[in-house]
Amino acid sequence: AQSVTQLDSHVSVSEGTPVLLRCNYSSSYSPSLFWYVQHPNKGLQLLLKYTSAATLVKGINGFEAEFKKSETSFHLTKPSAHMSDAAEYFCVVSGNAGNMLTFGGGTRLMVKP
């Protein structure tokens, strides 16, 4: 069994300040972890994925995430927020049971000018 918890349902930052979106997971297997972003009325876009090749993963648009097995975390960060980063972010785990995804509840990122 696997589960994902996104610790904050809403995060608000000012433009130009750092972004931290928190994600904890549990899995009986060695997981693959993903972050997806969803803008309003759009599909999900893959930001980055962890596949055991490297614990620090760099993604698109300046985002990165670090896999910490001891903390069972996969937090998403960005050094400087941009207005266009305002969206819903989903942390997702894919386990050993085929390619089924387990989604976190989502975090809505708001960026203030």
Next chain:
Amino acid sequence: GAVVSQHPSRVICKSGTSVKIECRSLDFQATTMFWYRQFPKQSLMLMATSNEGSKATYEQGVEKDKFLINHASLTLSTLTVTSAHPEDSSFYICSALLAGVYTDTQYFGPGTRLTVL
């Protein structure tokens, strides 16, 4: 690369009619595609797994006779909502599975907004 399209992007239909939604992987072949439903301000709910050349696998609670899935080719899966009712109004999102070296990755379509009057 890894682009998935959906058509239509939004559709409005009358209660009792059927609606077909197409999901295409544009630059890769996908033996497996997935159909999700998303309610406002909620995460995605997996409805079914679509396998090319075989029957779809439906999640518990999803009526297979109501949500017909056909995966006729390696780049196309269709979801038909039969005899639609207002409670079927929702945002439907598909994904296509791309095999990778370390892991397979789902790439999502832009979604289809269905409104049943």
